[in-house]
Amino acid sequence: MSIDLRPVIYKVEALLFERFVLMSSGPRFRVIHRFRITGTQCAAGEEVFAIFLLYRGQEIPVSLPLALRLLFDYLGRHCNVGQSASQIAAGMRASSFYRNHATNSGELSRRKISRSAIKEYVLRIRRALDAVLKQASIPLDTSCILVSEQTEGNEVLYRLRAIVQCRHCDELSAKR
């Protein structure tokens, strides 16, 4: 008995395209910042409140502690270039966003990110991503998302291969 294979072909094309997009751009994440002052955008004093994986209309929370949320946020802002542990630590130390993290709330909550801790933090982020990728049944390996790029020397560059968007909530009308 002959069957109409068109729906199968259409579905195959859709699945292959979805895979292609996942492989080339990586998955989509949403980083939620809160305690924004009206009129500012990702300014110092805001808090990196939560991180979500966005997939097929779902928002799946990535459970990360403060230090890892900060590192993820930093890597998400620099998706286009890999950075070594020293560069990441220096970049975060120099940024007023991370130095004054969550000060708009009146409660300072910051973490000192040292060069030596980055490698371990990257492993922990990968473990957390692994859990959400499994939950969302996304066919990707975490080492393809938080990539370690080899250099000519012995330095390793870390890069987040993903589409990261930032959203703000709990806006404050004036600085306290």
Place this chain on the structure above:
Amino acid sequence: MSPQLSGGAEMARIVIGGFDQPTAAQLAMRLRVGRHDVRICEAISDCDRHIIDLGAEIDLVVMDGTADPGLVDECFKGIADLYARRGRRPMLLCVSRVYHGPRFEMDLENKGARLVYVH
């Protein structure tokens, strides 16, 4: 996934399994028109072994779940376990001519697979 084709899609490696011979041949032919590399595996139970033997990266596995949806479910679970250690699991698609109810579809989706009904 190597040479790029128009529309962003690329030549993909596809394994199809569980279909009767004429349907498998017809489906393979239609997919090869899109310049995909298609391998046919007759029995669903042989699919995981077939995928291991291929060794290469598989992009998509298409199974016929008309006769034995449970077997397809098992096979997809096996593939998911196999690739848990390898990374980059293939996309999974189950095709059926018979309606198997919402639970079957939900179970498949929980494994990251999709379901399509044909007539």
